[in-house]
Amino acid sequence: MKINILAVMFALGSVAQGATYTVGNSSLGFDANGVTDNAGNLLSGSQGSAAFGFFDSDADVTTATSAADLLDASWHIFGDSESNFNASTPPVNSQGLFQSQGSEVADLSDFSDQSIYLVIGKGATLAASTEFLVYKFNETFGSASEEPINSTLTFDADTITIANLLVGGIGGDRAVSPLDPTPQASFFTAELVPEPSSTALLGLGGLALILRRRR
Structure with missing residues (x-):
């Protein structure tokens, strides 16, 4: 599976610089890892939405409920990047x-220089979504310069940094397109469940100790 992020930086006049980023996981489905909801249903059309940008910190993601x-306010979307999943249109029902x-x-x-975060939601918009996948790329956004910057980043299910998959996970093999019927590992969205705090973990440890003492 390959999720390609194509970053094209171009000069706009002699002063301002612009940037256009495209994030996708194969428009035709060749060698692609599809995205499903937590029940294993592949998302398509208005069932799913995606955008990219950056968060002020990972904790703002992992503690969200x-x-x-x-x-x-911690989420900074890049331009107008939010869009729906590709619609499943016969005869190519991807x-x-x-x-x-x-x-x-x-x-x-x-x-x-901010890390690029991909946010996928189960819903017609991210705001209306009930499940999410959030991945933090090791790569960062570029900065405006006198020369155009062209950068291509690849996100592969076999080589991602698991620790950077802040919400969601990698599921079973799924075929996403009749043009490529070979099943590939899929990503799945999940409900937002905050990580337990250190205080909560200490509390659970103390409770376990009390239970052991009572036995």
Whole structure:
């Protein structure tokens, strides 16, 4: 599976620089890892949405308990990158595929050197989604410069950094397109469940000790 992020930086006049990023997991489904919901249903059309940008911190993701909590002031979407999954259109009934594109043409300083986060939601919009997948790429957004910047990043299910998959996971093998019937590992969305705090873990440890003592 390959989720390609194509970043094209181009000069707009002699002063301002712009950036256009495209994020997708194969428009035709060749060698692609589809995205499913937590029940294993491949997302398509308005069943799923995707966008990219950056969060102020990983903790803002892992402690979120709702869409509103996840998409608060800590979330900075890149341009107009939010879009729905590809629609399943006969005779090529592809599912689980998306392509998201966003552009910024003025001040890129807020994004410069920030890690790129991909956010996928089970819903017609991210705000209306009930399940999510959030992945933090090791790569960062580029910055405006005098010369155009062209960068291509590849996200592969076999080589991702598991620790950077902050919400969601990797599921079973699924075929996403009749053009490529070979099943590939899939990604799945999940409900937002905050990680337990250290205080909570200590509390659970103390409870376990009490239970052991009572036996």
